[in-house]
Amino acid sequence: MQGLMMNQHCFFVTGTDTDAGKTYVSALLLQGYAALGITALGAKPLAAGAEQAADGSLQNSDALLLQQHSGIALPYVQHNPVCLAEPAAPHLVAAAAGIRLNEPQLTAHLQQLQQTQAPRILIEGAGGWLLPLSDKRYLADWVLEQQLPVVLVVGIKLGCLNHAMLTVRELERSGARILGWVANIISPDMLYLAQNIADLTQRIQAPLLATVPYAAVAKPEIALQLAAALEQHLT
Numbered sequence: 001m002q003g004l005m006m007n008q009h010c011f012f013v014t015g016t017d018t019d020a021g022k023t024y025v026s027a028l029l030l031q032g033y034a035a036l037g038i039t040a041l042g043a044k045p046l047a048a049g050a051e052q053a054a055d056g057s058l059q060n061s062d063a064l065l066l067q068q069h070s071g072i073a074l075p076y077v078q079h080n081p082v083c084l085a086e087p088a089a090p091h092l093v094a095a096a097a098g099i100r101l102n103e104p105q106l107t108a109h110l111q112q113l114q115q116t117q118a119p120r121i122l123i124e125g126a127g128g129w130l131l132p133l134s135d136k137r138y139l140a141d142w143v144l145e146q147q148l149p150v151v152l153v154v155g156i157k158l159g160c161l162n163h164a165m166l167t168v169r170e171l172e173r174s175g176a177r178i179l180g181w182v183a184n185i186i187s188p189d190m191l192y193l194a195q196n197i198a199d200l201t202q203r204i205q206a207p208l209l210a211t212v213p214y215a216a217v218a219k220p221e222i223a224l225q226l227a228a229a230l231e232q233h234l235t
């Protein structure tokens with residue numbers, strides 16, 4: 001989505017599942033942007049699973065990592081306005097606490113980030129694309145309303161072909177703009193690893209931005225490759 005500022009781009013990072021590597025890849029992307037000299041902000045609007053900070057507030061480890069790698073230092077709450085304690089489906093955690101997830105709050109948060117004038121704003125989802133917000137609504141519905149283009153992180157492991165294609169089909173069906181996908185190797189010993197990535201590459205029309213090795217040692221190179229590839233498709 002083109003933000004308030006000319007040349008500001010906000011994008012949403014989704015994954016084939018929880019633990020697919022959205023945060024891992026997002027941290028690399030933010031590092032890549034820093035290397036390119038482009039200020040990028042990372043945020044996780046909705047997080048479930050948190051620890052108590054020294055001041056008693058809840059903090060989520062994904063949001064802390066995004067804050068750490070962001071090019072502008074903002075208070076924690078601007079990297080993560082909705083933080084729930086238990087590591088489970090957010091709408092269920094919220095319901096157990098007697099609250100509802102509030103979409104206008106997500107929208108107001110996005111607008112605040114846009115007002116920072118950061119040229120790139122990365123919004124990490126939670127779980128996979130169809131993460132419920134309520135009985136009827138999904139986080140995907142909000143992303144589509146905000147017209148955020150999407151980066152899909154595929155956690156490469158046995159079963160990823162089905163997960164990836166279900167996600168791509170739903171992204172396409174709903175009219176989301178897919179900027180590209182990332183092959184994030186989370187199961188390095190899987191059989192036919194390279195063939196799985198090649199198979200997905202020929203099935204998914206959107207570009208493969210990068211393949212991220214397991215426990216990437218060449219992190220600066222991968223980070224730069226990721227951000228440079230994404231830049232090619234952002235405009």
Ligand SMILES: Nc1ncnc2c1ncn2[C@@H]1O[C@H](COP(=O)(O)OP(=O)(O)OP(=O)(O)O)[C@@H](O)[C@H]1O
Pocket residue numbers: 015017018019020021022023024025062125126127128184185186212213214215216
């Ligand atoms: N390429 C990789 N190499 C090594 N470890 C990885 C890689 N990708 C992800 N991981 C690890 O796998 C775990 C899950 O990754 P991550 O937290 O990025 O998933 P996620 O998609 O952000 O999940 P969530 O839905 O909770 O936000 C983390 O411990 C992370 O460090």
Ligand SMILES: C[C@H](N)[C@H](N)CCCCCC(=O)O
Pocket residue numbers: 018019047048049086087088089090126127128130131
């Ligand atoms: C707690 C976990 N790490 C994520 N933040 C939330 C994952 C919710 C998954 C919901 C689901 O699709 O079943």
Ligand SMILES: [Mg+2]
Pocket residue numbers: 022023024062124
């Ligand atoms: Mg995460």
